[in-house]
Amino acid sequence: ASFSVADLCGVSFEAVKSSLEKFKPQTGRMEKLSVNGKEAYLLLAKNPAGFNVSISAISADTRKKDIYLAINNRISDGVDTSWLKDVDFTPLIDENTLSFTLAGTRAEDAKIRLEEQNAVNCICFDDMKTAIENVIKNSNGDVIYFLANYTALYETKEFLS
Secondary structure, eight states: OHHHHHHHTTOOHHHHHHHHHHOOOOTTSSEEEEETTEEEEEEEOOSHHHHHHHHHHHHTOOSOEEEEEEOOOSTTTOSOOGGGGGOOOGGGOSTTEEEEEEESTTHHHHHHHHHHTTOOSEEEOSSHHHHHHHHHHHOOSSEEEEEEOHHHHHHHHHHHO
């Protein structure tokens, strides 16, 4: 879409290409990282719609993957996490997802929701740093996806940095 508008405005293909190559997404907006030499992505998902879009993007990746999911229910996040019932995790529950590592103040709620949808290999951690270290150390996939809601995103990013 950006290229089409730029083209209509007379901007050269090379100028558009150069701009897009320099683009850096905001924290958690499918942010590409390298974690111990492994490709990883950080995604912010703070409500059912955001989670479902992120899940759709992740499920389109047919590589073997490990998934870290962090859910907090702090004031900035909203204390009611009943919205997890509206997240459809089933696209992630396939032969390409090797594990789910769960962290945050509501990790157990996320685990229950995943297990309701027949997920296996779910492990919860009380401490986000330990959870991140665990998923990195034990990842057998080609890529790691880090999904987190609002306050969990910045903690996850800090630990990954």
